[in-house]
Amino acid sequence: MSLSAVSFSGGAGPEAARIPRILEARNHVYERIALGAPLAEVLNILTATSSR
Amino acid sequence: MPDVLCSVLLYDPETRTVHHGAAPSLPEFYCQAINGAEVGVGRGSCGTAIATAQRVVVEDVLTHPYWTNFWKLAVTAGLRACWSQPIISSKHAVLGSFAMYYRDVRKPDAFDLEFIETSAHVAAVAIERTHTEQELEQHRNHLEEMVRARTSELEKLNQELRQVNHDVSLLRGLLPICASCKRVRDDKGYWAQIEAYIVKYAGPVFTHGICPDCSQRLYPGLGRR
Numbered sequence: 001m002s003l004s005a006v007s008f009s010g011g012a013g014p015e016a017a018r019i020p021r022i023l024e025a026r027n028h029v030y031e032r033i034a035l036g037a038p039l040a041e042v043l044n045i046l047t048a049t050s051s052r
Numbered sequence: 053m054p055d056v057l058c059s060v061l062l063y064d065p066e067t068r069t070v071h072h073g074a075a076p077s078l079p080e081f082y083c084q085a086i087n088g089a090e091v092g093v094g095r096g097s098c099g100t101a102i103a104t105a106q107r108v109v110v111e112d113v114l115t116h117p118y119w120t121n122f123w124k125l126a127v128t129a130g131l132r133a134c135w136s137q138p139i140i141s142s143k144h145a146v147l148g149s150f151a152m153y154y155r156d157v158r159k160p161d162a163f164d165l166e167f168i169e170t171s172a173h174v175a176a177v178a179i180e181r182t183h184t185e186q187e188l189e190q191h192r193n194h195l196e197e198m199v200r201a202r203t204s205e206l207e208k209l210n211q212e213l214r215q216v217n218h219d220v221s222l223l224r225g226l227l228p229i230c231a232s233c234k235r236v237r238d239d240k241g242y243w244a245q246i247e248a249y250i251v252k253y254a255g256p257v258f259t260h261g262i263c264p265d266c267s268q269r270l271y272p273g274l275g276r277r
Contacts, residue, residue: 036185039182043074043178044076047060051076
């Protein structure tokens with residue numbers, strides 16, 4: 001499972017403006033995973049940043 | 053109040069139940085009610101997604117058959133739509149589910165589907181990483197236990213070897229012996245029968261008999277018969 005698999009196709013729709021924020025949030029999650037953060041913390045960040 | 057509320061449930065394949073992973077935006081009572089629930093087709097969006105390893109989209113929990121036993125709970129929590137994506141490991145095992153809840157009837161568009169898929173993928177990376185660390189920890193503990201057992205065994209053998217070396221050194225050194233009674237003096241200064249001394253430090257078992265010369269001297273008539 002490669003990290004590069006996570007990307008968004010984007011487009012010109014209204015959701016497109018959200019993509020940079022989502023990717024930034026995802027990068028933050030990956031950073032926490034790489035640093036060995038506890039699973040509960042990682043999943044909390046993932047779900048919190050995915051909720052809107 | 054967020055428009056979409058996300059949650060992660062972790063799957064235990066041994067008990068076929070789900071356990072709370074994360075759901076910071078969902079009500080506490082809802083998370084508690086779901087925690088420990090069995091998976092299966094018709095057991096909500098997540099229970100079905102995990103059981104089938106397929107994404108489940110429920111646009112309206114009030115009308116969908118998968119939510120027959122759970123819609124009251126969802127409505128009490130102010131939830132109306134629930135889409136659930138199974139979290140699949142790199143070895144194709146189901147690890148849990150990533151769910152998106154809405155407060156109104158909602159159908160996903162292409163962006164939503166891509167979003168939920170990538171979210172489940174990120175969750176899979178995080179969960180697999182944790183599982184790998186747990187396995188490493190188990191292997192490390194097992195290895196340390198083996199090293200401890202082996203070290204203890206070697207210490208015991210070393211102790212026995214030291215004792216043998218000590219005994220051998222006593223037999224190799226100068227041994228004071230009485231010229232008259234033939235008793236010997238040990239390293240602590242005690243006089244002992246030579247048989248007892250040798251038994252103690254070298255380990256043989258003596259059997260007593262009489263040699264031909266002594267037999268001749270003690271029983272002069274015995275050998276002539």
